[in-house]
Amino acid sequence: MAAVAGIRAWPRPVVLALETLAVAASYYATGRLGLLRQLAVEDAVVTPVWPPTGLAVACLLILGLRAVPGIVLGALFVIMSITSLSPGVVVTLFGNAAGPVCALFLLRRVDFRTDLSRLRDGLALVFLGALASMLISSSVGVGALVHSGKLDTESFWPVWLAWWVGDAMGVVIVTPLLLLLRRLRWPPGRPRRWVQATALTLFTGLLVWLATHSSISLLYVVFPLLVWGALTFEHAGSMLAALYASVMASVAATDRAGPFKGLTDVEVMLKLQAFNGSMALTALLLSAVITEQRNTRRSVEQACQELVEVLEHLTGTAQRTARERLPDQGGRRR
Template sequence: MVGIEDLRRPAVYALQTLAVAACYFAAGRLGLMRQLVVQGAVVTPIWPPTGLAVACLLIFGIRCLPGIALGVLLVVMSITSLRPAVIGTMAGNTAAPVCAYLLLRRVGFRTDLSRLRDGVALVFLGALTSMLVSATTGVGLLVLTDKLAGHAFWPIWLAWWVGDAMGVLIVTPFLLLLHTARRPPPLTRWKEASGLALIACGLVPLATYSPLSLMFLVYPLLIWAALRFQLAGSILCALLASTTATIAATDEAGPFEGLTHVEVMIKLQAFNGSMALTALLLSAVITEQRNTRRSVEQACQDLVEVLEHLTAGDAPHTRPPKDDDGPGPEKGGR
């Protein structure tokens, strides 16, 4: 039996590594389907593999790092050949999710995103801070190897950094939601959820493809989703809106028509970033308040039960005081 277990553990680990690498490669190919050109360099507005890597590290731990590294290698080999600068870029893309994982662990991050501090940590530590590693490493190596002009460093660095950060802000919460989901909502909520989904499928394409620039119409929908369905509703709505806006931006349609590539990138990432921030922070605040209310209600219920036991006579009975004035054996009259 011990021998079977010793053989099973490496096999399971190998399968997990291959599964992580395959998912990373699939996410990379998906992200490469939509690209923008900034200062002559091709960048992706949203890079899903980064969000996938951070989610895998948070769920499975540091042991999935070989799978992430293998996935990075497969994505790079599918688009270019291995060179010293490319190897350095691969190292940066691998190190950035690990940095996010270590920072989030240090602050006590919870994968259910049920507290405001978890949403804030994912935004500012997991996305904005950690992704500085991959952007600085990748663009810096391109400049050092003369693959990129020095004056183009900051525009491309900004596009690279925001693309990786958007992957964490949008993809990581979605995967964590799938991991922590235990049961579907009650049947009474399905009618409202279906109505919300139908409205979102109609309103989001209208807002992101209309030449009148109506993208602000998505925010009431996002608030409704967060108030009624917390993270499950808000992150799905943000994912739909960000994906649709990215497609419209790369097609230069609707509010992105007639803009330069840099203006398209700025407008798109401002929209995607604000959507992700609103979805994460608003749903975290609502979930935290609901959990606090449930705790207070449970404490009140426990207190009521204790008072009911006390008033029902469960407390120790006290003996009435002895009457010293009554006749006793020593007070008998003659």
């Protein structure tokens, strides 16, 4: 508590500077991770999942608009690591920040809860935070490439679609995990929970590797794992399994291995993004439904317990009142 009080006592400019540097460093780190696996679409190179967008949305939901400078700074570091500074870079930076900021305002508009405890929160994150808001970043980014002459006009829509889906998948997969890590408590539970977590981890590692490296198309075997994770650990189990499956599928796709062997660049991108999208939606929305049902059941159980306590109190009061009246009635009869 003393350390926390000391940090809160720091001057506000120092706290803001540290937050900005932390957000920028995290954005740059996740950006470099995202660049490790790339796919070619037309004349452009894109990433199947762009984690920095998910990080940016999570930081904005937690810190508010004061996370914007860190997002812009981190995006600048990522872009400068792969290209030189130009007017198009400034436009791309604007798009990278505008998309997550739009997501923040849209989610606030619908009373979004960062604990993802309701189905409406999962739907809002998917349709408002990911699919709708990332239209801005993809349109601005690809538009800047076309305007600078680095991309042909005929290639706009294929590259735009790949950019948009990659940003949206970053929000759907990465943002829920970061929001959950903020509320994570250690240790997670009883020894029985450790056994369940170990079994889920082992089966997920084995089946996902098999599904993404087998020449037979076995990607569908991942979905029972998502159901298992959601039923056992809610968002933590299903979203971690989805993240691992997405990473392994991206590795197989970029290596042209397993179910992606022999496919063209466009076919690889379509198959990979269809898998990532359906898997992420299943994990997020199923976990939200299960969490909402369990919270509703706990609320009902708590209400019933409180009602029982009130009835017991009223019954006890009535019995005491009846016992107090008996001697008075006996005295009157005499």
